[in-house]
Amino acid sequence: MSDGSAGSPPQGNPKSAYFLSHADEEIERRTLAVMVDNEPGVLARVVGLFSGRGYNIDSLTVAEVDASQHQSRITIVTEGTPHILEQIEAQLLRLVPVGEVIDITKSKRGIERELALVKVAGKGEARVEALRISQIFRANVIDTTNESFIFELTGASDKITQFVDLMRPLGLVEVSRTGVLSIKRGKEKG
């Protein structure tokens, strides 16, 4: 029936609108800043849109950024084909409390940062080595006992991942990460 350039869902017919296949398109990773009215349920709307329409969320952060305007900024890291990413933006803008969606990645002027709290326990040489590496990464020690440190570290996500990987053999206990925050370079807003 079809020459089956198969999509991921049921190995059925990729030619129907049910199984729109974008297998030939590259998956891209995007960071979106979603400016919303901080009203009850707004986060549920955004998250529900992603789960309901089958989009991915790699990380999500949210906080009020302008109390007088009741405005919150939701930063979402997502991935998909260019077609899906275009839909994500359009679907987000359909939500009534969403005022603006800024594609930080596409703008090429984005800065992305993440904050992590990393607990490492150990004694002797491992403990010294952990502290030494933390200095290289410019992490702060925010809590310490005779047998542990909690490091506070900010940076791009891959820097944090790299730090966590280095801590693993040195007694890594647990990690807490904020997810990505982003903003554009330059003097303009958005």
Added chain:
Amino acid sequence: MTTQTQTKPEADARTMTGAEIVIQALREQGVEVMFGYPGGAVLPIYDALYSAKDIRHVLVRHEQGAGHAAEGYARTTGKPGVCLVTSGPGATNMVTPIADAMLDSIPMVVITGQVPTHLIGTDAFQECDTTGITRACSKHNYLVTDVNELAHTIHEAFLIARSGRPGPVVIDIPKDVQFATGTYVGKEGIHKPTYRPRTSPHPDAIAATVDLMLQARRPVFYTGGGVINSGPEASRLLRELQELTGFPVTSTLMGLGAFPASHPDWLGMVGMHGSFEANNAMHDCDLMLCVGARFDDRVTGRVDAFSPTSKKVHIDIDPSSVNKIVRVDIPIISDCTEALAAIIKELKARKAKLQDMSGWKQEIDIWRARQCFAYTNSDEVIKPQHAVERLYELTKDRETYITTEVGQHQMWAAQFYHFEEPHHWMTSGGLGTMGYGLPAAVGVQAAHPNGLVIDIAGEASIQMVMQEFSTAVQHKLPVKVFILNNEWMGMVRQWQELLHGERYSHSYSESLPDFVKLAEALGGHGIRCDNPAELDDKIREMIDHPGPVLFDCCVEKAENCLPMIPSGSAHNEMILGEIMGNEIGEAGKKLV
């Protein structure tokens, strides 16, 4: 409190209970009719409604009926339909109509009662998370916890429901907020800064569209429910633009009536059960002008084979509809009325000549000559197509409004009942809700007391909401329910015949009610007809009866609805006439 109101008489009128605020806001929004069902958590609002003689309340038998009635009212008037139901089961029974209105872009404002604020989250009696449940299927929703926000919220809800791409908006009001006293504010100046639907087309897109129109040799208008939603002016402009260009016109199920079916350039409906000429024209055109339609899977069929040679222009008020299913060349984000007006203006200003389309029209005539809706009539048994044809012939000269349920009868109604004007055809398109038609007819009749309102139904669908016949009797809404009774869930049976080796799993209703007795038991009039020779007289009897009628039209049981584009096939691969075979491939069977 008392002294305060005495010293400030001006503020007096603007201070009222939450329940009174609701009624006053509805009044200010011009609501004349609402549909609802009382219950514990909305009793204060019902109490305020008791003395509001200017708002007619239609008491339904099940909250789903209230929702579909409001939808029917909205589709035929263009005004938001309003419902009032209680918390818990009242709200959950409304979910289907809300989802239905969402998919068909129908303006609706649903007011639900909620348990008092201090009980929210305690699993109180008749509590449910109404905003949580309706979030994914409404355009927007609110839980109002402060009585001073109530009036503003209701006005904003109406604004959102009817503007942009219309849709359902839910307002959940806890009982203590209904009792509390607060300040009323009027609707003037209400706006929501983050909500800015774009309604005017970009001039460059209009110019580029006209460029394509001037080059087109095989153009087609593909119109949809957006033309209807945009208001009567959009239908008028569509006709004007068609007169200017002579382009042939097809429409989705939702758009029927925007363009007159009697026009020589009308192709009939497009899609799975659309006409052969419409689907072939869509497939072979070189310019597709999509006006207020959204490339639904029931329209496109196989997407990679969808209209392969055309340039596509898509007018839609919702940016997320553009490039969702089918890539288009020129997106025009706009209200249909404004876009059509701009195209007409630009086209007239060019004073250029269109291409010769005589070859294209001849091709279309060849497709037309296949007479895709032809069927073999019978003297012994009523063919469902014949029943709809006779219904059309006997009602076309009246002010007739048609609603439908969902299934074969719906497609036969779309194929054999012909519409000249918008807002005369109410059907559940996107969600495909069996049980929509009767309550929708109740809503339509409430809007047009003197119109002839007919629900073309199937015997299976009608049983989903049959109780609303009693609503019609109570409120003296003389709706006619014309049941094409083939004793099967006809569309399910048809698919089982085609796709599942004639294994008719649970699609036969072993036990049907006697619809004539049922009508009488509910206080209406029942008519049964199983003889083609008596059909006309009995349809006339139905029309002439002053009250609600259940018409049990016993039709051919095994009739299939044709033509048909099988799932997974392209527009030019329609099954025609009675040549149904096992033409659907394995892959197509996986699609519904």
